[in-house]
Amino acid sequence: MKATVPAARGYALGMTKGDRLRITNTTGTQVLDTWAFATDGQDDLLSMEHCREVLQKITFDTGDILVTNLYRPILEILDDTSGGGHDTLIAACSAAMYARSGAGNDHPNCAANLATALAGEGRSCAVTPAPWNLFMLAPVRDGRTIDYIRPTCPPGGYVEVKAMMDCLMVFSACPDDVYPTNGGDGSPCDVHLEHISA
Amino acid sequence: MKATVPAARGYALGMTKGDRLRITNTTGTQVLDTWAFATDGQDDLLSMEHCREVLQKITFDTGDILVTNLYRPILEILDDTSGGGHDTLIAACSAAMYARSGAGNDHPNCAANLATALAGEGRSCAVTPAPWNLFMLAPVRDGRTIDYIRPTCPPGGYVEVKAMMDCLMVFSACPDDVYPTNGGDGSPCDVHLEHISA
Numbered sequence: 001m002k003a004t005v006p007a008a009r010g011y012a013l014g015m016t017k018g019d020r021l022r023i024t025n026t027t028g029t030q031v032l033d034t035w036a037f038a039t040d041g042q043d044d045l046l047s048m049e050h051c052r053e054v055l056q057k058i059t060f061d062t063g064d065i066l067v068t069n070l071y072r073p074i075l076e077i078l079d080d081t082s083g084g085g086h087d088t089l090i091a092a093c094s095a096a097m098y099a100r101s102g103a104g105n106d107h108p109n110c111a112a113n114l115a116t117a118l119a120g121e122g123r124s125c126a127v128t129p130a131p132w133n134l135f136m137l138a139p140v141r142d143g144r145t146i147d148y149i150r151p152t153c154p155p156g157g158y159v160e161v162k163a164m165m166d167c168l169m170v171f172s173a174c175p176d177d178v179y180p181t182n183g184g185d186g187s188p189c190d191v192h193l194e195h196i197s198a
Numbered sequence: 199m200k201a202t203v204p205a206a207r208g209y210a211l212g213m214t215k216g217d218r219l220r221i222t223n224t225t226g227t228q229v230l231d232t233w234a235f236a237t238d239g240q241d242d243l244l245s246m247e248h249c250r251e252v253l254q255k256i257t258f259d260t261g262d263i264l265v266t267n268l269y270r271p272i273l274e275i276l277d278d279t280s281g282g283g284h285d286t287l288i289a290a291c292s293a294a295m296y297a298r299s300g301a302g303n304d305h306p307n308c309a310a311n312l313a314t315a316l317a318g319e320g321r322s323c324a325v326t327p328a329p330w331n332l333f334m335l336a337p338v339r340d341g342r343t344i345d346y347i348r349p350t351c352p353p354g355g356y357v358e359v360k361a362m363m364d365c366l367m368v369f370s371a372c373p374d375d376v377y378p379t380n381g382g383d384g385s386p387c388d389v390h391l392e393h394i395s396a
Protein backbone atom coordinates (compact mmCIF):
# COMPACT_ATOMS: atom_id res chain seq x y z
CA MET A 1 0.00 0.00 0.00
CA LYS A 2 1.38 3.39 -1.00
CA ALA A 3 0.54 6.55 0.90
CA THR A 4 1.63 10.15 1.21
CA VAL A 5 2.40 12.26 4.24
CA PRO A 6 1.22 15.60 2.84
CA ALA A 7 3.54 18.58 3.15
CA ALA A 8 3.24 20.19 6.60
CA ARG A 9 0.65 17.61 7.69
CA GLY A 10 0.49 14.46 9.79
CA TYR A 11 -0.38 10.87 8.95
CA ALA A 12 -1.11 7.82 11.09
CA LEU A 13 -0.43 4.27 9.94
CA GLY A 14 -1.23 1.05 11.78
CA MET A 15 1.53 -1.56 11.50
CA THR A 16 1.24 -5.25 12.28
CA LYS A 17 4.25 -7.10 13.67
CA GLY A 18 6.47 -8.05 10.75
CA ASP A 19 5.17 -5.34 8.40
CA ARG A 20 7.79 -3.35 6.55
CA LEU A 21 7.61 0.32 5.69
CA ARG A 22 9.74 2.25 3.23
CA ILE A 23 9.79 5.98 3.97
CA THR A 24 11.00 7.89 0.93
CA ASN A 25 12.25 11.46 1.03
CA THR A 26 11.21 12.13 -2.55
CA THR A 27 12.73 15.61 -2.72
CA GLY A 28 15.55 14.79 -0.30
CA THR A 29 14.79 18.04 1.50
CA GLN A 30 12.05 17.11 3.93
CA VAL A 31 12.31 16.26 7.63
CA LEU A 32 9.75 13.76 8.93
CA ASP A 33 9.00 13.71 12.65
CA THR A 34 8.23 10.09 13.51
CA TRP A 35 6.58 8.40 16.48
CA ALA A 36 5.46 4.83 17.22
CA PHE A 37 3.00 3.66 19.86
CA ALA A 38 2.44 0.06 20.92
CA THR A 39 -1.00 -1.31 19.99
CA ASP A 40 -0.56 -4.85 21.28
CA GLY A 41 -2.25 -4.21 24.61
CA GLN A 42 0.47 -2.27 26.38
CA ASP A 43 0.79 1.49 26.15
CA ASP A 44 4.54 2.00 25.76
CA LEU A 45 5.99 4.02 22.91
CA LEU A 46 9.18 4.52 20.92
CA SER A 47 11.50 6.41 23.25
CA MET A 48 14.59 8.27 22.08
CA GLU A 49 16.18 8.30 25.54
CA HIS A 50 15.75 4.55 25.93
CA CYS A 51 17.11 3.88 22.42
CA ARG A 52 20.14 6.11 23.08
CA GLU A 53 20.75 4.27 26.36
CA VAL A 54 20.57 0.79 24.85
CA LEU A 55 22.34 1.54 21.56
CA GLN A 56 24.88 3.87 23.24
CA LYS A 57 24.73 6.38 20.43
CA ILE A 58 22.79 9.52 19.58
CA THR A 59 21.82 8.48 16.04
CA PHE A 60 20.73 5.08 14.77
CA ASP A 61 21.78 2.88 11.87
CA THR A 62 20.73 -0.01 9.65
CA GLY A 63 20.45 -3.13 11.81
CA ASP A 64 19.61 -1.22 14.97
CA ILE A 65 16.54 -2.24 16.94
CA LEU A 66 14.67 0.67 18.45
CA VAL A 67 12.88 0.19 21.74
CA THR A 68 10.02 1.58 23.74
CA ASN A 69 10.14 3.10 27.21
CA LEU A 70 9.67 -0.49 28.48
CA TYR A 71 12.71 -1.60 26.40
CA ARG A 72 10.49 -3.67 24.13
CA PRO A 73 11.71 -3.83 20.51
CA ILE A 74 9.29 -1.82 18.37
CA LEU A 75 11.15 -1.04 15.10
CA GLU A 76 14.13 -2.50 13.31
CA ILE A 77 15.97 -0.36 10.78
CA LEU A 78 16.25 -2.58 7.71
CA ASP A 79 17.86 -0.15 5.30
CA ASP A 80 18.84 3.49 5.01
CA THR A 81 19.96 5.13 1.78
CA SER A 82 19.54 8.67 3.13
CA GLY A 83 23.03 9.10 4.54
CA GLY A 84 21.72 8.58 8.08
CA GLY A 85 22.30 10.78 11.11
CA HIS A 86 18.60 11.23 11.82
CA ASP A 87 18.26 13.55 14.83
CA THR A 88 17.10 12.22 18.19
CA LEU A 89 17.92 15.27 20.34
CA ILE A 90 15.50 18.03 19.37
CA ALA A 91 11.85 18.58 20.32
CA ALA A 92 9.04 18.45 17.78
CA CYS A 93 8.13 21.90 16.54
CA SER A 94 5.05 23.24 18.27
CA ALA A 95 2.74 26.24 18.46
CA ALA A 96 4.94 27.53 21.30
CA MET A 97 8.07 27.23 19.17
CA TYR A 98 6.64 29.27 16.31
CA ALA A 99 5.16 31.86 18.67
CA ARG A 100 8.59 32.21 20.32
CA SER A 101 10.21 32.57 16.89
CA GLY A 102 7.84 35.37 15.88
CA ALA A 103 6.04 33.21 13.33
CA GLY A 104 2.63 33.77 14.88
CA ASN A 105 0.28 31.68 16.94
CA ASP A 106 -1.31 29.57 14.23
CA HIS A 107 1.68 28.13 12.37
CA PRO A 108 1.26 24.46 11.38
CA ASN A 109 3.45 22.32 13.60
CA CYS A 110 4.47 18.73 14.23
CA ALA A 111 3.10 18.57 17.78
CA ALA A 112 -0.37 19.57 16.55
CA ASN A 113 -0.07 17.18 13.62
CA LEU A 114 0.67 14.36 16.07
CA ALA A 115 -2.25 15.33 18.29
CA THR A 116 -4.63 15.46 15.30
CA ALA A 117 -3.41 12.13 13.94
CA LEU A 118 -3.75 10.48 17.36
CA ALA A 119 -7.23 11.94 17.86
CA GLY A 120 -8.23 10.36 14.56
CA GLU A 121 -7.30 7.02 16.11
CA GLY A 122 -9.10 7.75 19.38
CA ARG A 123 -5.82 8.31 21.23
CA SER A 124 -4.00 11.20 22.86
CA CYS A 125 -0.87 11.96 24.81
CA ALA A 126 -0.54 14.56 27.54
CA VAL A 127 3.02 15.54 26.58
CA THR A 128 4.41 15.38 23.03
CA PRO A 129 6.98 12.58 23.05
CA ALA A 130 10.43 13.38 21.72
CA PRO A 131 10.27 12.43 18.04
CA TRP A 132 12.64 10.42 15.87
CA ASN A 133 13.43 13.18 13.42
CA LEU A 134 13.98 11.29 10.18
CA PHE A 135 16.22 13.08 7.67
CA MET A 136 16.91 15.91 10.17
CA LEU A 137 20.57 16.67 10.84
CA ALA A 138 21.55 18.26 14.15
CA PRO A 139 25.15 17.10 14.50
CA VAL A 140 27.00 17.35 17.81
CA ARG A 141 30.32 19.18 17.49
CA ASP A 142 33.18 18.96 19.97
CA GLY A 143 31.24 16.50 22.12
CA ARG A 144 28.51 18.94 23.09
CA THR A 145 27.49 21.76 20.72
CA ILE A 146 24.49 21.14 18.48
CA ASP A 147 24.54 22.50 14.94
CA TYR A 148 21.53 22.74 12.64
CA ILE A 149 22.09 21.97 8.99
CA ARG A 150 19.82 21.22 6.06
CA PRO A 151 19.15 17.60 5.11
CA THR A 152 21.75 16.02 2.88
CA CYS A 153 19.52 13.11 1.83
CA PRO A 154 19.60 12.49 -1.92
CA PRO A 155 16.24 12.83 -3.70
CA GLY A 156 14.53 9.47 -3.35
CA GLY A 157 16.64 8.45 -0.37
CA TYR A 158 14.72 6.24 2.01
CA VAL A 159 14.64 4.55 5.38
CA GLU A 160 13.05 1.12 5.66
CA VAL A 161 11.81 -0.19 8.99
CA LYS A 162 10.17 -3.37 10.21
CA ALA A 163 7.56 -3.41 12.96
CA MET A 164 8.74 -5.60 15.84
CA MET A 165 5.27 -5.41 17.43
CA ASP A 166 1.83 -4.21 16.44
CA CYS A 167 2.09 -0.44 16.60
CA LEU A 168 0.66 2.82 15.40
CA MET A 169 3.19 4.97 13.60
CA VAL A 170 2.58 8.69 13.25
CA PHE A 171 4.47 10.97 10.90
CA SER A 172 4.57 14.72 10.42
CA ALA A 173 6.15 16.25 7.33
CA CYS A 174 7.74 19.05 9.34
CA PRO A 175 6.25 22.49 8.55
CA ASP A 176 9.37 24.23 9.86
CA ASP A 177 10.38 27.28 7.82
CA VAL A 178 12.18 29.02 10.73
CA TYR A 179 15.14 26.79 11.55
CA PRO A 180 17.24 25.45 8.64
CA THR A 181 15.60 22.08 9.22
CA ASN A 182 14.01 21.46 5.86
CA GLY A 183 16.22 21.77 2.82
CA GLY A 184 15.82 23.32 -0.59
CA ASP A 185 13.97 26.62 -0.21
CA GLY A 186 12.71 25.58 3.24
CA SER A 187 9.25 24.77 1.91
CA PRO A 188 7.62 21.65 3.32
CA CYS A 189 7.20 18.80 0.81
CA ASP A 190 5.31 15.52 0.69
CA VAL A 191 6.97 12.34 1.96
CA HIS A 192 6.02 9.02 0.39
CA LEU A 193 5.37 5.74 2.19
CA GLU A 194 5.24 2.17 0.96
CA HIS A 195 3.67 -0.24 3.43
CA ILE A 196 4.31 -3.94 2.86
CA SER A 197 2.22 -6.24 5.04
CA ALA A 198 3.87 -9.23 6.65
CA MET B 199 15.94 25.03 54.84
CA LYS B 200 18.21 21.99 54.62
CA ALA B 201 16.98 18.64 53.41
CA THR B 202 18.27 15.28 52.29
CA VAL B 203 17.44 13.16 49.29
CA PRO B 204 17.94 9.74 50.92
CA ALA B 205 20.09 7.21 49.10
CA ALA B 206 18.07 5.36 46.42
CA ARG B 207 14.94 7.37 47.26
CA GLY B 208 13.01 10.32 45.88
CA TYR B 209 12.19 13.75 47.26
CA ALA B 210 9.80 16.50 46.16
CA LEU B 211 10.41 20.17 46.88
CA GLY B 212 8.11 23.09 46.10
CA MET B 213 9.98 26.14 44.82
CA THR B 214 8.64 29.68 44.58
CA LYS B 215 9.84 31.93 41.77
CA GLY B 216 13.16 33.44 42.84
CA ASP B 217 14.02 30.69 45.34
CA ARG B 218 17.52 29.30 45.13
CA LEU B 219 18.54 25.72 45.70
CA ARG B 220 22.00 24.34 46.28
CA ILE B 221 22.27 20.63 45.44
CA THR B 222 25.37 19.16 47.05
CA ASN B 223 26.92 15.86 46.01
CA THR B 224 28.37 15.23 49.45
CA THR B 225 30.27 12.09 48.48
CA GLY B 226 30.91 13.23 44.91
CA THR B 227 29.79 9.80 43.72
CA GLN B 228 26.03 10.09 43.47
CA VAL B 229 23.86 10.75 40.41
CA LEU B 230 20.66 12.69 41.04
CA ASP B 231 17.82 12.39 38.51
CA THR B 232 16.07 15.76 38.52
CA TRP B 233 12.70 16.96 37.22
CA ALA B 234 10.76 20.23 37.52
CA PHE B 235 7.05 20.77 36.94
CA ALA B 236 5.34 24.16 36.64
CA THR B 237 2.97 24.95 39.51
CA ASP B 238 1.92 28.43 38.42
CA GLY B 239 -1.28 27.32 36.76
CA GLN B 240 0.12 25.78 33.59
CA ASP B 241 1.17 22.16 33.36
CA ASP B 242 4.42 22.35 31.41
CA LEU B 243 7.62 20.78 32.70
CA LEU B 244 11.39 20.96 32.36
CA SER B 245 12.15 19.37 28.99
CA MET B 246 15.59 18.16 27.97
CA GLU B 247 14.76 18.18 24.24
CA HIS B 248 13.54 21.77 24.41
CA CYS B 249 16.58 22.89 26.44
CA ARG B 250 18.95 21.20 23.97
CA GLU B 251 17.14 22.90 21.09
CA VAL B 252 17.29 26.38 22.61
CA LEU B 253 20.77 26.16 24.14
CA GLN B 254 22.16 24.21 21.15
CA LYS B 255 24.17 21.89 23.34
CA ILE B 256 23.72 18.52 24.99
CA THR B 257 24.91 19.59 28.46
CA PHE B 258 24.21 22.81 30.32
CA ASP B 259 26.38 25.34 32.14
CA THR B 260 26.37 28.10 34.71
CA GLY B 261 24.31 30.99 33.35
CA ASP B 262 22.10 28.78 31.21
CA ILE B 263 18.35 29.14 31.53
CA LEU B 264 16.50 25.86 31.27
CA VAL B 265 13.04 25.82 29.73
CA THR B 266 9.84 23.83 29.77
CA ASN B 267 8.14 22.15 26.83
CA LEU B 268 6.38 25.52 26.30
CA TYR B 269 9.81 27.26 26.21
CA ARG B 270 9.06 29.03 29.48
CA PRO B 271 12.15 29.62 31.65
CA ILE B 272 11.91 27.35 34.70
CA LEU B 273 15.44 27.10 36.15
CA GLU B 274 18.59 29.19 35.89
CA ILE B 275 21.92 27.55 36.67
CA LEU B 276 23.58 29.97 39.09
CA ASP B 277 26.71 28.01 39.93
CA ASP B 278 28.29 24.63 39.36
CA THR B 279 31.38 23.40 41.17
CA SER B 280 30.87 19.76 40.12
CA GLY B 281 32.84 19.87 36.90
CA GLY B 282 29.59 19.93 34.89
CA GLY B 283 28.65 17.71 31.98
CA HIS B 284 25.38 16.56 33.58
CA ASP B 285 23.74 14.04 31.26
CA THR B 286 20.58 14.94 29.33
CA LEU B 287 20.47 11.96 26.96
CA ILE B 288 19.64 8.89 29.03
CA ALA B 289 16.32 7.65 30.42
CA ALA B 290 15.62 7.44 34.13
CA CYS B 291 16.25 3.96 35.46
CA SER B 292 13.04 1.99 35.84
CA ALA B 293 11.66 -1.38 36.88
CA ALA B 294 11.90 -2.42 33.23
CA MET B 295 15.58 -1.44 33.07
CA TYR B 296 16.53 -3.53 36.09
CA ALA B 297 14.42 -6.47 34.93
CA ARG B 298 16.18 -6.30 31.55
CA SER B 299 19.54 -6.17 33.31
CA GLY B 300 18.78 -9.28 35.35
CA ALA B 301 18.55 -7.33 38.60
CA GLY B 302 15.05 -8.55 39.39
CA ASN B 303 11.61 -7.05 39.25
CA ASP B 304 11.61 -5.10 42.49
CA HIS B 305 14.82 -3.07 42.28
CA PRO B 306 14.42 0.53 43.55
CA ASN B 307 14.43 2.90 40.57
CA CYS B 308 14.22 6.56 39.68
CA ALA B 309 11.01 6.26 37.66
CA ALA B 310 9.19 4.75 40.67
CA ASN B 311 10.75 7.33 42.98
CA LEU B 312 9.38 10.08 40.73
CA ALA B 313 5.93 8.49 40.66
CA THR B 314 5.89 8.12 44.44
CA ALA B 315 7.06 11.69 45.01
CA LEU B 316 4.47 13.04 42.57
CA ALA B 317 1.71 10.98 44.16
CA GLY B 318 2.61 12.55 47.50
CA GLU B 319 1.83 15.91 45.90
CA GLY B 320 -1.40 14.68 44.31
CA ARG B 321 0.16 14.59 40.86
CA SER B 322 1.11 11.97 38.29
CA CYS B 323 2.51 11.65 34.80
CA ALA B 324 1.60 9.00 32.26
CA VAL B 325 5.14 8.72 30.86
CA THR B 326 8.31 9.31 32.88
CA PRO B 327 9.82 12.53 31.49
CA ALA B 328 13.45 12.43 30.44
CA PRO B 329 15.37 13.55 33.55
CA TRP B 330 18.15 16.07 33.97
CA ASN B 331 20.73 13.62 35.30
CA LEU B 332 22.76 15.78 37.67
CA PHE B 333 26.32 14.55 38.22
CA MET B 334 25.89 11.76 35.65
CA LEU B 335 28.48 11.61 32.89
CA ALA B 336 27.54 10.02 29.56
CA PRO B 337 29.92 11.79 27.20
CA VAL B 338 29.46 11.67 23.43
CA ARG B 339 32.56 10.48 21.59
CA ASP B 340 33.27 11.07 17.91
CA GLY B 341 30.03 13.01 17.51
CA ARG B 342 27.76 10.04 18.19
CA THR B 343 28.88 7.25 20.53
CA ILE B 344 27.75 7.45 24.16
CA ASP B 345 30.15 6.35 26.87
CA TYR B 346 29.22 5.72 30.51
CA ILE B 347 31.71 6.79 33.13
CA ARG B 348 31.56 7.28 36.87
CA PRO B 349 30.96 10.79 38.24
CA THR B 350 34.05 12.96 38.56
CA CYS B 351 32.41 15.46 40.91
CA PRO B 352 34.61 16.32 43.90
CA PRO B 353 33.10 15.51 47.31
CA GLY B 354 30.97 18.48 48.28
CA GLY B 355 30.66 19.67 44.68
CA TYR B 356 27.35 21.38 44.06
CA VAL B 357 24.98 22.82 41.51
CA GLU B 358 22.97 25.89 42.44
CA VAL B 359 19.77 26.76 40.60
CA LYS B 360 17.20 29.54 40.80
CA ALA B 361 13.50 28.93 40.15
CA MET B 362 12.32 31.13 37.27
CA MET B 363 8.69 30.22 38.06
CA ASP B 364 6.80 28.50 40.84
CA CYS B 365 7.57 24.85 40.34
CA LEU B 366 7.73 21.46 41.96
CA MET B 367 11.17 19.91 41.78
CA VAL B 368 11.56 16.16 42.19
CA PHE B 369 14.84 14.38 42.80
CA SER B 370 15.87 10.75 42.89
CA ALA B 371 19.23 9.70 44.33
CA CYS B 372 19.74 7.10 41.62
CA PRO B 373 19.66 3.51 42.93
CA ASP B 374 21.63 2.28 39.92
CA ASP B 375 24.16 -0.42 40.76
CA VAL B 376 24.16 -1.98 37.27
CA TYR B 377 25.59 0.68 34.96
CA PRO B 378 28.75 2.55 36.13
CA THR B 379 26.52 5.53 36.83
CA ASN B 380 27.17 6.04 40.49
CA GLY B 381 30.76 6.30 41.60
CA GLY B 382 32.76 4.93 44.46
CA ASP B 383 31.70 1.34 45.07
CA GLY B 384 28.45 1.93 43.13
CA SER B 385 26.40 2.21 46.32
CA PRO B 386 23.73 4.89 46.34
CA CYS B 387 24.39 7.78 48.77
CA ASP B 388 22.42 10.68 50.18
CA VAL B 389 22.40 14.03 48.38
CA HIS B 390 21.99 17.21 50.38
CA LEU B 391 19.84 20.22 49.53
CA GLU B 392 19.86 23.77 50.81
CA HIS B 393 16.72 25.72 49.90
CA ILE B 394 16.91 29.51 50.20
CA SER B 395 13.57 31.26 49.84
CA ALA B 396 13.35 34.39 47.72
